[in-house]
């Protein structure tokens with residue numbers, strides 16, 4: 001799968017967040033890293049069809065994404081999106097959270113939807129959590145259910161916006177393990193993350209986004225060993241300063 | 245969970261406490277009645293039973309009709325207040341402010357004698373329902389607006405991301421969350437409608453209060469009449485609160501969980 005960004009710009013109330021972001025990426029797994037406020041979430045939400053850029057174009061496998069209501073509605077159904085936190089419907093149990101998109105966005109029959117959901121719960125060791133509400137689940141369980149829900153519809157692409165940054169380290173590991181497993185199954189994904197270990201070892205490519213643009217991108221094996229730009233070198237030094 | 249369970253008082257304790265409270269309340273009433281040497285005789289009301297029954301039903305009918313109309317008005321005005329079209333937003337805000345800022349009695353006279361006469365609404369029952377609905381709708385509007393504002397924006401973002409249409413989002417996300425949050429307040433407002441309908445007696449709508457006023461002019465037994473009618477109103481409002489308790493449990497996530505466990 002190829003994703004092409006052509007001069008994408010976005011401004012929020014006079015604040016320039018993305019300026020002429022361009023690039024073409026063959027996706028298997030990409031990590032987006034960069035300083036806070038650099039526009040990572042904004043870019044991911046544009047790719048996910050949740051936000052419309054002020055100008056520029058987005059192409060997936062050569063097809064231009066139209067930012068019109070009807071087009072986006074269909075587009076979003078085929079793309080999974082996982083939020084930093086609170087990504088489950090608060091008034092529904094874990095299983096109901098899974099069933100809702102399958103039945104109401106995909107038009108799957110109830111029996112089939114229950115079957116698909118149960119299988120995923122089993123696979124990721126969430127069966128005991130089935131009938132719990134989000135407020136009764138740990139942050140890690142919530143995130144794993146959110147990921148399971150996003151992959152249940154077999155999306156073309158899974159987008160994750162800092163899925164572990166609100167979690168304790170032990171929960172972070174359980175979520176990242178699940179992701180690694182899905183990636184090995186061939187799921188294509190873009191993840192915004194502060195977990196440099198995961199970006200380096202589990203993602204093929206890395207995009208470094210700072211100061212409203214893509215400063216550097218490339219294979220993760222290269223980029224962490226030999227950062228080319230001063231910005232990325234400074235960023236990595238800062239982040240790795242306290243690493244044990 | 246376990247802690248709250250162990251703190252739950254035992255059944256016998258609950259019953260004993262309830263009886264104690266009832267004795268205090270009845271004792272207080274009985275003492276007061278005796279202190280002014282009042283001899284209450286409710287049997288005189290028996291001959292008016294048909295009129296009381298009709299008044300009672302009129303109150304129920306007017307309240308239910310007003311609840312339906314005021315829910316519609318309240319929903320529209322809650323949505324209207326958030327409208328991007330300024331004229332609509334201002335109109336809804338003015339409606340809520342003015343209605344909540346003036347007494348119902350003043351509104352009844354104003355709408356019935358001035359607006360109603362001007363627009364040819366002569367049926368006092370219809371007028372009564374409309375006036376009451378306009379009044380209660382302003383309060384319901386605020387309840388709904390507050391409920392909508394309390395829903396986390398992220399829930400809509402999630403709905404969008406999984407590809408729900410706006411209509412489905414309203415049906416499957418907004419409505420159930422909103423209901424769980426505002427049902428207690430809505431039930432309270434319905435109890436208010438029932439009580440406030442008594443003021444329609446000033447335009448001679450023959451509901452419960454008007455009926456009792458007419459009976460009082462006939463039998464001069466003010467105390468019995470009003471005490472009795474007070475009990476009737478309480479039966480109505482208490483039923484509403486029982487009913488809403490049941491509905492609340494239906495919409496309350498936490499209760500549904502305990503059923504599964």
Ligand SMILES: Nc1ncnc2c1ncn2[C@@H]1O[C@H](COP(=O)(O)OP(=O)(O)OP(=O)(O)O)[C@@H](O)[C@H]1O
Pocket residue numbers: 012013015017034035036037038039040041042043
């Ligand atoms: N809806 C919005 N309205 C106004 N400003 C916004 C909005 N969303 C984002 N911004 C602004 O855009 C800038 C970039 O935000 P973004 O969330 O994309 O950064 P980020 O790289 O994801 O940062 P973080 O690592 O902290 O999540 C920020 O300065 C933020 O204040």
Ligand SMILES: [Mg+2]
Pocket residue numbers: 040041042161162
């Ligand atoms: Mg972000």
